[in-house]
Amino acid sequence: MDEIFDLVIIGSGPAGVSTALTARHRGKxxxxxxxxxxxxxxxxxxxxxxxxxxxxxxxxxxxxxxVKHAEASGVKFARGRALAVADMGGVFGVSVGADFVQGRSVVLACGLNRAKPFPGESEFLGRGVSYCATCDGMLYRGKPVAVIGQSADAPEEAEYLRGIGCIVEYFDSQRAKKYEIKGEERVTTLTADGADYAVDCVFVLRSGLSPDSLLPGLETIGAHISVDAEMATNLPGVFAAGDCIGGPYxxxxxxxxxxxAGLSACKYVENLSKQTGGKQ
Ligand SMILES: Cc1cc2nc3c(=O)[nH]c(=O)nc-3n(C[C@H](O)[C@H](O)[C@H](O)COP(=O)(O)OP(=O)(O)OC[C@H]3O[C@@H](n4cnc5c(N)ncnc54)[C@H](O)[C@@H]3O)c2cc1C
Structure with missing residues (x-):
């Protein structure tokens, strides 16, 4: 997608949709x-x-x-997991699976992330732990991989991996409850409920990531993103709304x-445009 959007909003729950509708009503x-x-x-x-x-x-x-209301109001959707947000100087780049989208501001409306990383998950991230089948699947063609499926699209993603030739062990919430990812330089083993599986990669497919791993430097208090009364985070141009900032849920x-958050992001984008003489 080449367009630079005024607002890129992560999450299509009530907070994300309300943010997007507010932006559309302000002409953004x-x-x-x-x-x-x-x-x-x-x-x-x-x-x-x-x-x-x-x-x-x-x-x-x-x-x-x-979602129907948002679509009817001209809000665009990119379906996929946001994996990283990078400040590129006046524009934010957001990786969505293997795709990339851009916005002048970002609103995090990603709900409450209740999941704790599995033992070994953070340690081996990028060395045999992946959050994206499309991005990394090709690296593991012909190799044994595990998929821990905790999002609605996970079965489809496991099928994709099988389709490109990965040898997939699929774990849904019925098959195992407790996981540990082990290895030395790279992942060698997934332990699921005490049983060992020799794998080269573990794809952990959750619906969300913790917000500070999405956006390094983001201030959080416990599981919540810190915001002021305008829903602004500590990072200029980044706002947050909904369960991810705290209760009541x-x-x-x-x-x-x-x-x-929508009004604040619109104001931010308008000021940005004034500063750059409309060149952003
Ligand atoms: C069983 C149950 C019953 C409830 N009943 C009520 C009720 O009766 N009344 C009430 O007011 N509230 C109720 N709630 C609470 C309500 O659902 C939440 O308060 C509300 O959905 C929060 O909205 P949100 O937009 O902040 O986040 P969410 O609704 O959680 O939406 C966030 C979205 O962002 C997506 N997301 C997260 N991270 C990423 C990422 N990295 N990339 C892409 N997408 C991502 C998530 O998959 C999700 O779809 C209930 C909740 C539950 C679980």
Whole structure:
């Protein structure tokens, strides 16, 4: 995608969609980068009866309505996992699987990341631990790999790896609960519930990453991103909204945060344009 968007928003839950709608109403372009809509925890809610206008809706109905509204308002979507955000001096680059998108500002609306890395995961990242089948799969053709599938697209990604010739051991939440990734220079073994599997790579496919691993230097307090009242983080041009900044973990609060973050990001982009005489 060559276009530089005014806002790149990570997450298509209520906070991300509300941010994007606010941006569109202020005449700004907005791209939402997100894994499948069903990865939003909201899809697991059987009934949501505290969000105005949606009496007795299921979480899935709300998510579908939000995404439909965004699409109708001209919000663009890039489906995939955001793996890294880099400040390139006035423009942010975001890696989405093997693709790359650009924005003048970034809004993190990635929900609460409850997952702790598995033992060995951070240590071997880039040396036999990967978060992206498309990016790294080709390196392991003909080799044994494990996929720990914790996102909606994980079975499809495992099929992709099989299709290009990887020998795949697939682990869903039924097959094992406890993992450890081991090796020396590189990964050699995945231990799953006490059983050892000799593998050259472990693909850990979660719906999200911890925000500070996405964006080095981002200030967090525990599991939450630190923001001020304008939803600005410590990094200029980077804003955050929704469950990822703290509770109450509710749809109405996430949507409200998204509104504030959207307005702040629009203001930031307008100031940037004034400073550069509209050349950004
Ligand atoms: C079972 C259950 C029932 C609930 N019931 C209610 C209720 O009745 N009422 C209520 O108000 N709230 C309820 N909630 C809470 C509500 O779901 C959340 O507060 C709300 O969804 C938070 O919105 P959000 O936009 O901040 O994040 P989320 O909805 O979590 O959306 C974040 C999205 O970003 C994606 N993402 C994260 N990282 C990345 C990345 N690196 N790259 C790409 N995509 C990424 C995630 O996959 C997800 O789709 C419930 C939650 C659960 C789990």
């Amino acid at each position: 372009s907005a791209l939402i980068v997100s894994t499948a809509p069903e990865d939003s925890p909201l899809c697991r809610a059987e009934h949501v009866d505290n969000y105005p206008g949606f009496h007795n809706a299921t979480g899935r109905e709300l998510v579908d309505a939000f 509710q749809v109405a609060k996430a949507a409200g945060d998204g509104n504030v």
